[in-house]
Amino acid sequence: MKEKYDLIIVGSGVLGTFHAYHALHKGMSVAILEKNSKPEGATVRNFGQVVPSGMDRKWQNFGKESLKIYKDIQSQFDISIRQNGTVYLASNDEEMQLIEELHQINISNDYESNLLTKEQCLTKYAGLRSDYCTGGLFFPQEVTVEPSTMIHKLHQYMIANLGLDLFMNTTVLNVENRTDGVVATTSAGQEYKALKIIICNGSDFKILYPEIYNSSDLVVSKLQMLQTKPQNNYKLDGSILTGLTIRRYESFEECKSYATIKAKENPDSFEKKYGVHILFKQALDGSVILGDSHEYAPAKDIDSLGFDLNMDIDNFMIEEAKKIIDLPTYEIQNRWFGMYSQCKTKDIFEHTVDENIHIITGIGGKGMTGSAGFAKHNIAKIFNV
Template sequence: MHYDLIVVGGGIVGLGHAWAAAKQGHTVAVFDNNSRAEGASIRNFGMVWPIGQPEGTQRAISLRSRFLWQELGAVAGFPVQECGSLHLAHHDDELAVLQEFAASTAGDGLDIELVTPEQIAALTPSANPNGLTGGLYSRSELRVTPPTAISSVSAHLADAHNVQFHFNTPITKVDSGLVTGSNGKTWTAERIVIATGAYFQHLFPEAHAAERLKLCKLQMMLTDSQPIGWNLGPHIASGLTLRHYPSFQGCPSLADVKQRIANDSPELDRYGIHVMASQADNGGLILGDSHEYGDDIEPTDKAEIDTLMIQELQKIMTVPTWNITRRWHGLYAKHPSQMCFVREVRPEVLVVNGFGGNGMTLALAFSESIINRWHKSAQWEVLHGSN
């Protein structure tokens, strides 16, 4: 069969390219090794997180993705909640960072405000009032439930745009205009996108190695359903999170936060722990997370990491139940110095990878930009009925 676009990889980056091309009337096929998406796209908080993106191009991409998530949720029939986010400060240096961020241009494009402990209590029932000095509330963040969203997007693309999904179909070789499956079958296309995330060793590993991509493993948990009627409200982030996202790097007081944590809790730095919470559609709380890179990654999870995360979460949050019903880990590929990378590894074959933990936040708009540039560079022939 021949398509306008073949996408290898059924996660959010691959689906973003498939959706953008299908909306322009192109014929599209998506190939995935498994019976459904099983990688980082379904193993995350479900946070669309503009507040974590540095101002400028990356922030603009995140805000465009925010709009696209709302559009996609409406047409594909899955919930996209405008929940916002709330960074809690339980130390003076954390509050200083939030104040500096709010006063600078770093928050441009976001709908943010500093909030008092009293205002925080009205936003969420979860904030631990002990030692709470204030917070930063942003209305810009969204919430989706990852497995629900990814499966709904795939179904919508198949039903509304006739995107052909080839699950359980590992692609073992890619040339210009041609992909070959592990069963020896071939498919052809005008253009091909490789979006395999953490599983980049299987296709064009040399291109990924040249970008010095590194794997990151994160551990996460899900609590039992909270009582009916109890709602987390916005995504919750602690002061630990300030040292993780680049949007806060220009705040002078961040050095004090980092030094205090390094002195008092070096184990948090060792495992890259910063704690956040989001509410899943079953009422439970998604909790995390940790970051182990490269040679530090082991196939088994560490109970110590889960214990540390719960301890830190309980310092900033009070919730009806902390009973953990699920534990898992995810893997993603992170570029060491850029938002992501795009490389043409064969004529009309692009590798798109390296979003790190920002795939849900950036992928839809970034994929749209790739498809738009491709479309403008040479008008694709729409091959309706040519399969």
């Protein structure tokens, strides 16, 4: 441990880690303090896709920057990045209209996308059902990651190549400004000093500054996901996003037909109640990850979301997935949920406690896609460099 750092990050998830990454690239000394023995939040419990295609224009730009950063790191050190693209599969004429409109928006945004006919989709994606697919929109630049391992590999890379100091099992109970800098005090009584501290606490709202979160518009979303057993002699490339995703993701809200199409939906449907949309991604072991759902609670009531899985949601997702792709097996080997925080009125939660203590959280479902690009911009802003 150094006597004093330029920057301390509280929280070792993807948002905090990329703030550390960009600070290190600016020549700063950086430490990450993590309360657990390894990251346990949304960073390792997400679907594992980097999809700027699903973001609004602001975050698509951050996502495009993230893609460059991920690919640059992957060229030097394996952090599980695979450039295998993302496809949105339309199931009817309305969804086809939306992806055609998004394709035109992408052209004006200088973001590569390719319209696929029904026949091209059926050829490209094994097992895709002809009675489901109308056509697709493919984003060749987008990547998938293995969320259970990516962040650990990224930490290894940053320690070995950039000089990161990473302290696990280090719970910060207090942060304060003193005359000689900012001090983070841990549950063990250890003090870590820095010029500035950035708190990237995910959905942990009970330790540092709970009064700030309790009076904010932060909400927590609980997402359920499943993993099949390995699919023998079967390959599914990239991220497969489907009709319910087209009806949900932010980027489609910019399409001129979006509001009219959304207005026709049944507000009392199961998928509306639980925020379900169907995604597929094949993991490195050959299994296929299926998701996901969304249940919400205010930050101060996070425990109301519970710790159990709703089997009605899981069963619904499996039955919907079977209507889309005929996998060799739908036998499930793993089920889990992740939680991420987001704001009702803002795209990210940024709170300046004072000029040297900053809280950055509530990035929502944009974390894996947008953190690398956003953190680059934010470090430049915070340090005025």
